[in-house]
Amino acid sequence: xxxxxxxxxxxxxxxxxxxxxxxxxxxxxxxxxxxxxxxxxxxxxxxxxxxxxxxxxxxxxxxxxxxxxxxxxxxxxxxxxxxxxxxxxxxxxxxxxxxxxxxxxxxxxxxxxxxxxxxxxxxxxxxxxxxxxxxxxxxxxxxxxxxxxxxxxxxxxxxxxxxxxxxxxxxxxxxxxxxxxxxxxxxxxxxxxxxxxxxxxxxxxxxxxxxxxxxxxxxxxxxxxxxxxxxxxxxxxxxxxxxxxxxxxxxxxxxxxxxxxxxxxxxxxxxxxxxxxxxxxxxxxxxxxxxxxxxxxxxxxxxxxxxxxxxxxxxxxxxxxxxxxxxxxxxxxxxxxxxxxxxxxxxxxxxxxxxxxxxxxxxxxxxxxxxxxxxxxxxxxxxxxxxxxxxxxxxxxxxxxxxxxxxxxxxxxxxxxxxxxxxxxxxxxxxxxxxxxxxxxxxxxxxxxxxxxxxxxxxxxxxxxxxxxxxxxxxxxxxxxxxxxxxxxxxxxxxxxxxxxxxxxxxxxxxxxxxxxxxxxxxxxxxxxxxxxxxxxxxxxxxxxxxxxxxxxxxxxxxxxxxxxxxxxxxxxxxxxxxxxxxxxxxxxxxxxxxxxxxxxxxxxxxxxxxxxxxxxxxxxxxxxxxxxxxxxxxxxxxxxxxxxxxxxxxxxxxxxxxxxxxxxxxxxxxxxxxxxxxxxxxxxxxxxxxxxxxxxxxxxxxxxxxxxxxxxxxxxxxxxxxxxxxxxxxxxxxxxxxxxxxxxxxxxxxxxxxxxxxxxxxxx
Amino acid sequence: xxxxxxxxxxxxxxxxxxxxxxxxxxxxxxxxxxxxxxxxxxxxxxxxxxxxxxxxxxxxxxxxxxxxxxxxxxxxxxxxxxxxxxxxxxxxxxxxxxxxxxxxxxxxxxxxxxxxxxxxxxxxxxxxxxxxxxxxxxxxxxxxxxxxxxxxxx
Ligand code: FES
Ligand code: FES
Numbered sequence: 062x063x064x065x066x067x068x069x070x071x072x073x074x075x076x077x078x079x080x081x082x083x084x085x086x087x088x089x090x091x092x093x094x095x096x097x098x099x100x101x102x103x104x105x106x107x108x109x110x111x112x113x114x115x116x117x118x119x120x121x122x123x124x125x126x127x128x129x130x131x132x133x134x135x136x137x138x139x140x141x142x143x144x145x146x147x148x149x150x151x152x153x154x155x156x157x158x159x160x161x162x163x164x165x166x167x168x169x170x171x172x173x174x175x176x177x178x179x180x181x182x183x184x185x186x187x188x189x190x191x192x193x194x195x196x197x198x199x200x201x202x203x204x205x206x207x208x209x210x211x212x213x214x215x216x217x218x219x220x221x222x223x224x225x226x227x228x229x230x231x232x233x234x235x236x237x238x239x240x241x242x243x244x245x246x247x248x249x250x251x252x253x254x255x256x257x258x259x260x261x262x263x264x265x266x267x268x269x270x271x272x273x274x275x276x277x278x279x280x281x282x283x284x285x286x287x288x289x290x291x292x293x294x295x296x297x298x299x300x301x302x303x304x305x306x307x308x309x310x311x312x313x314x315x316x317x318x319x320x321x322x323x324x325x326x327x328x329x330x331x332x333x334x335x336x337x338x339x340x341x342x343x344x345x346x347x348x349x350x351x352x353x354x355x356x357x358x359x360x361x362x363x364x365x366x367x368x369x370x371x372x373x374x375x376x377x378x379x380x381x382x383x384x385x386x387x388x389x390x391x392x393x394x395x396x397x398x399x400x401x402x403x404x405x406x407x408x409x410x411x412x413x414x415x416x417x418x419x420x421x422x423x424x425x426x427x428x429x430x431x432x433x434x435x436x437x438x439x440x441x442x443x444x445x446x447x448x449x450x451x452x453x454x455x456x457x458x459x460x461x462x463x464x465x466x467x468x469x470x471x472x473x474x475x476x477x478x479x480x481x482x483x484x485x486x487x488x489x490x491x492x493x494x495x496x497x498x499x500x501x502x503x504x505x506x507x508x509x510x511x512x513x514x515x516x517x518x519x520x521x522x523x524x525x526x527x528x529x530x531x532x533x534x535x536x537x538x539x540x541x542x543x544x545x546x547x548x549x550x551x552x553x554x555x556x557x558x559x560x561x562x563x564x565x566x567x568x569x570x571x572x573x574x575x576x577x578x579x580x581x582x583x584x585x586x587x588x589x590x591x592x593x594x595x596x597x598x599x600x601x602x603x604x605x606x607x608x609x610x611x612x613x614x615x616x617x618x619x620x621x622x623x624x625x626x627x628x629x630x631x632x633x634x635x636x637x638x639x640x641x642x643x644x645x646x647x648x649x650x651x652x653x654x655x656x657x658x659x660x661x662x663x664x665x666x667x668x669x670x671x672x673x674x675x676x677x678x679x680x681x682x683x684x685x686x687x688x689x690x691x692x693x694x695x696x697x698x699x700x701x702x703x704x705x706x707x708x709x710x711x712x713x714x715x716x717x718x719x720x721x722x723x724x725x726x727x728x729x730x731x732x733x734x735x736x737x738x739x740x741x742x743x744x745x746x747x748x749x750x751x752x753x754x755x756x757x758x759x760x761x762x763x764x765x766x767x768x769x770x771x772x773x774x775x776x777x778x779x780x781x782x783x784x785x786x787x788x789x790x791x792x793x794x795x796x797x798x799x800x801x802x803x804x805x806x807x808x809x810x811x812x813x814x815x816x817x818x819x820x821x822x823x824x825x826x
Numbered sequence: 827x828x829x830x831x832x833x834x835x836x837x838x839x840x841x842x843x844x845x846x847x848x849x850x851x852x853x854x855x856x857x858x859x860x861x862x863x864x865x866x867x868x869x870x871x872x873x874x875x876x877x878x879x880x881x882x883x884x885x886x887x888x889x890x891x892x893x894x895x896x897x898x899x900x901x902x903x904x905x906x907x908x909x910x911x912x913x914x915x916x917x918x919x920x921x922x923x924x925x926x927x928x929x930x931x932x933x934x935x936x937x938x939x940x941x942x943x944x945x946x947x948x949x950x951x952x953x954x955x956x957x958x959x960x961x962x963x964x965x966x967x968x969x970x971x972x973x974x975x976x977x978x979x980x
Contacts, residue, residue: 721960
């Protein structure tokens with residue numbers, strides 16, 4: 062008998078994991094270039110748009126339950142310390158206050174390695190207690206009545222001071238993460254440098270950036286008997302469920318996590334949040350439904366961030382541009398916790414080079430923990446690598462695009478394996494053409510003008526192949542309407558729509574007859590977090606299999622009714638036709654005849670191909686205008702060419718590209734968390750002071766796909782779209798600014814004062 | 827005090843310092859209006875006050891006595907979407923949708939003031955509404971299309 066369970070490799074956020082996978086009941090033929098598809102690839106409208114334009118879409122903070130109580134969080138105001146006393150009596154005495162929890166109510170529950178509501182203070186804004194009251198206003202007033210006595214301890218805020226010899230200890234074992242330095246190499250870096258005819262060394266700095274999702278972290282919890290239902294704004298309902306079940310020592314079946322709509326995640330909402338632990342604990346204690354939603358200040362200070370980096374880069378090349386050595390020494394302060402996202406990945410993957418050495422030092426500091434943020438690691442790494450590539454091109458007097466083409470990596474060099482498909486060359490070609498790259502490059506620069514123009518480009522790669530496990534069920538109801546059920550989530554990405562498109566394609570149904578149901582652990586089969594750009598490539602194949610199974614059952618039922626064989630049938634627009642006669646039946650007619658028989662198809666995601674790297678690629682081109690008197694950078698246009706395999710819905714996918722590019726523009730020009738260097742107090746925890754792009758900052762964007770199905774990756778030919786577009790934007794813009802000014806850019810964001818400094822000093826730093 | 831929301835009159839017992847956003851969301855359970863920054867920095871709470879856009883997070887309920895408040899829930903008439911709502915769907919001017927109610931009401935207010943805006947007018951008129959998903963290019967298109975269709979003349 063064939064094996065039912067096998068293992069396979071799945072890459073998520075740059076980390077490759079081995080997963081057990083249950084082999085699907087069938088492995089359909091891949092949809093290749095010639096597959097005749099009608100609905101997959103079509104520009105259908107977003108299927109949940111109506112709920113969103115009418116205000117009916119229910120987000121977590123919109124959940125209203127009878128008797129619901131509201132929470133406000135008390136937070137620390139020092140960067141390091143020991144809480145001597147925490148007297149909650151003044152808060153609890155206020156009318157309308159119903160209860161509170163502290164560390165003692167949630168023993169052993171940890172987030173990012175830190176005890177929830179810890180009495181030891183690790184960073185400013187760390188939560189220390191939660192107060193629950195009849196209204197949000199009372200809860201907030203009650204929090205202001207709490208005055209904890211905290212003994213201050215010395216703290217460190219940045220990597221340099223954390224690494225100083227006599228630095229205060231952030232963690233009991235020291236300030237270095239145990240995995241530091243993480244060194245990876247291939248070939249012989251010393252030999253590569255000896256072989257180089259041109260060598261450049263530079264240092265690049267990137268800021269701490271904040272996700273700033275419009276919907277903050279939040280949860281509502283309601284117990285009933287010994288079970289709890291939790292509404293949470295999360296990218297992973299099943300992850301959240303296991304986190305909560307473990308923390309509260311419940312069977313998984315006693316925790317139900319619901320998430321219908323969410324107002325953005327961008328990587329920061331990958332499991333149970335502090336809001337969820339708090340709501341569940343308070344609701345258990347008070348036996349009432351409890352809502353805990355972060356306020357904006359909490360969201361901007363304690364809800365994850367992209368780590369800052371310092372990247373010291375050396376590139377060596379021959380005169381003809383061939384790279385002989387790539388070396389990176391990166392320092393990455395994590396804050397008090399988080400995981401090890403890797404800027405080194407870009408350095409080892411993007412270009413062909415036999416000798417690569419990367420070293421990453423991860424450091425703990427007394428600042429809020431980091432979290433994944435859209436293409437974590439690659440965004441930071443791309444700024445360093447792609448800036449350095451332009452410096453090298455300049456040294457070699459070579460077109461930057463030409464330098465990149467000459468060092469095209471045709472396979473995954475680190476693991477010495479093939480790519481399932483790679484069409485970066487097409488991205489270079491089409492992107493350059495649509496941008497008018499050579500014309501723009503050859504234009505003369507006016508070095509006396511006040512407003513100067515420049516162009517730049519950058520490449521990107523991202524492991525966006527997805528993988529198992531993922532399950533889906535397709536049900537055909539008695540009236541012919543169809544439901545796709547899967548425990549994935551739609552973050553605003555369009556997952557609801559594209560999964561319905563896949564099902565409608567297979568079934569030959571009208572898209573309007575199909576509804577995708579997501580976001581409920583109690584009612585839906587497992588799908589993993591919506592992270593790492595994996596949802597469509599992971600869940601889409603499972604939906605395809607489920608829909609095939611359902612279609613086969615439907616055809617079998619219809620064959621009898623049409624006096625023919627199932628393989629003599631085809632379907633289109635929810636109608637089944639006999640190929641050899643003109644007889645036909647609507648799905649509805651077949652199902653009505655079946656009475657209460659429900660047609661159900663089950664599908665799962667099969668393993669990934671062996672010894673194969675699954676990556677999305679792209680190239681971005683930017684044109685900017687820099688005012689040398691004000692230091693203001695304006696991005697005029699961006700052309701972004703992407704290879705993400707087959708595109709299920711180009712309109713929705715282009716929207717995601719634009720969104721990624723605009724976030725990348727913010728990272729390049731405005732976004733930077735600023736701490737008071739003495740106290741560690743965040744100075745810009747508002748949307749006024751932490752600048753995300755507005756509609757006025759948006760350039761003309763031409764973002765598109767080469768749209769070639771990747772039939773090796775999976776049988777739908779799809780790879781991920783969400784994260785790639787943010788990766789190359791900052792370096793493309795920085796390279797354009799450098800081109801405009803004739804000086805290098807060493808640090809982002811390129812705020813006016815940094816740009817002015819560089820105009821005067823010769824380098825932007 | 828009396829508040830007229832989407833044409834219906836409500837008696838609300840809001841204290842003097844209560845914000846319109848709280849009254850709408852927590853008392854009247856009209857949760858389409860979103861709380862994001864709570865201090866006039868993002869536009870997610872935009873409603874129409876006597877037809878003009880206002881940030882509900884910076885408006886005192888007490889100041890709205892007897893005034894007409896329109897929220898996203900009241901925009902569609904007799905089951906027909908407002909042309910701006912329809913344009914947002916048609917042009918995919920939304921992703922997560924959290925900023926969308928505020929964007930739509932800001933656009934409705936803009937087109938009432940300026941039925942035939944240029945692209946620049948749209949950018950200026952909508953610049954008080956932030957979107958982290960980056961739907962801006964599509965919002966520009968949607969608002970211009972709605973204007974073209976005569977949304978501002980109705
Ligand atoms: S919530 Fe009112 S402007 Fe942001
Ligand atoms: S659509 Fe998500 S914030 Fe605008």
